[in-house]
Amino acid sequence: MNTNKPRIVILGAGYAGMMTTKRLTQQLGAEEAEIVLINKHNYHYQTTWLHEVAAGTRNQNQARMMISDVHNPNRVRLIYDSVVEVKKEENLVVLENSELSYDYLVVSLGFESNTFGIKGMDKNAFAITDIETSRLISEHIEYQFAKYKLDPKAKEEDLAILVGGGGFTGIEFVGELVEQIPKLCKKYDIDPSIPKVINVEAAPTILPGFNEVLVAYAKSSLETRGVEFRIGAKIEECKKNGFVVNGDEEIKAGTIVWTGGVTGNSVLNKSGFEITKGKVTVNGDLRVPGEENIFIIGDCAWVMNEEEGRPYPPTAQAAMQHADTCAANIKGLLHNSELTKFVFDDKGTVASLGNSDAMGTVFSGTKLYGKPASAMKKVIDNRYLFLLGGPKLILKKGKLRPF
Template sequence: MTDVLILGAGYAGIRAAKVLGKMAPRDTTITLIDKSPIHEERTQLHEIAAGTMPANRITFHIAEVIPNQVHFLQAEVDKINVEAKTVDFKDHETLSYDYIIVALGFQSEDFGLEGAKENALPLEDVTTAEYIYQTLERNVANYAASQDHKDLTVIVAGAGFTGIELLGELVHTAAELQTKYRTPKLNIVSVERSTRLLPMLDESLADYSVNFLKSKGVEMHTGAAITKIEPDAVVYKLEGSDTEERIYGHTIIWTVGVSGSDVITKSGFEQRRNRVMVSNQLNLKDHPEVFIIGDVSAVMDPGTERPYPTTAQISTREGNVAAKNVAALISGGELEDFTYKSMGTVASLGKGDGVAQLSPTKKYSGFRAKVLKRVITDKSLFEDANFGTMMKKGRWPL
């Protein structure tokens, strides 16, 4: 009998569990472990944070969608002991393994910036996303008593992919909250160090996104390096300036960056920002029984000689390959190299707009891009869960 542990039931882990459950020999014991019994479609967290989608539309019970051959265990990983081939947990006895797939996911990264941890709201999971919206609505509701315009100001620190999608949703939220609480217009502000936003997209699509947000009243500050976060302000310096400037607001949302799980560092892996460099087969050269995928792995892109970015699309592909390779090791077969070809990038800009690039020549903006985003969301629900979940929680009809 062979024991396989899969740590983490995000995009990479749940895909690995589904594939391995079909491919592994029958006498293989497969255990999928996560601290939560609920899978979250985390590419949709911006909608929860903006209050435009309820959390139950992007979540489902893990145990209900995995193959019968896979056992689900709710437990929180504390440390991986590679030499001993064991895993320690905070709330469960130690387990041993013959093969392990580590897919522990991401966490918000504050880069040690002064005040970020204390004064900004990270967007990491459903819990933090719901808290962001609760804070925003509470501040807007408080305006009637406070008459403080900082209650009506929402600052998004970071204008990466998640930040841009969140800003698009907040445009709609702001209008709804203004009507609900009869306040003056809300002020939505973006602060971002880069001057070229959405670098994964053609510049024309990036410009479309920025111009769309500006047309909806979003105040965009680019080339603005954040120096600290105060209880009611984001402090920054413009590119080429030594003068600190402030934007005041009571709702400060942090989308600047992410890193892998701290379990990686605690377990003694050689890492950078809790990401471990792995082989072309997604395992460790010195410990081929250890596969590391998703947000905690770094896989080299031969085209750029840089690690692939951490995206759901790549994580899902890694889950497929890691599972096939574990099955191959158990059966004495050949391992498969990880290869990746992007299916394109699609970003939502709220309820009826977006941008999409499927190839250098296939570029879309507006409602057509939004339709593509909805199709991708439904496809993810179908593949990560099942057809019934997609029908119940998907974004159809368009």
């Protein structure tokens, strides 16, 4: 291997990391740079599908793909290891099992769950953070149903599922749960009126950032299918068997899932980056202030919308667009050409409310509801697969059945 080639190291194979790697291999010749992708696992997973794995409506293998199926190991050096720390002064990445120097670094390590210091939440609640945690949730839910059927001491509240947080993930998760629960009731011969799905949100509304008409549609759709909303209920504590809200009221459940917040990867803090609410505020070209050769993208970065004076929301579409700008700017650094500033192209946001229902906006704010919105959501999911691996990947992993 030619050691004179500049080495580009990408940390994390989420949406941002996978797409940056893809773009770099498209835009740079093999002789121009060595590209290294480091990831904890040998697979990439669709973060936006984790709520389906957690509810049991999608098989975990359908939500993940082998990294080597997307990136040719002859073109991209793949290292499967955990990142411990970045030593910026030494241009060095410390891994659990080795160390690696870099000329250019892309940090796209994704998110970690943020419990905002709520007592007992870390210990007593599940969180939808990766494939393994999501699988644990669906297995636990099914276990509760099996136990209820077989254990004469089991209580009805054991079949209640408590979801903390009424944001995007929480709402998409309860949408999947109300589809899965009737199937579990049938499988275990349980009265379908017994299980409960309760969504608890401290804010005065669910789905912050969505138009109020869309929020009303989502709430009504889910309530019709049995979801109970507790809006404006502040979670004081999470116990083994439920939440304490608004002072001393207890809501009991056999399964507790926290979806109420995320933060950037803890490696950022350990590596001495300047952190604001768990993330690094990057320059317009996505580099870290004061660092010529370090880019931070995806869920680890605050990318400012200067017109509105606040960061863009950390979505999958934003992460993929970060990747385009990041790859173009690394190429710019290699060729001594001008760097480009990140400009977000908002293609809209659609939230699924189960397999055949959804709501959201597309393009310049057109509102969609119900089956048309659900079909659009599947198009959005498949588009990512197409960008990453072409038609072959869509046929292998895509959402091909409309409903």
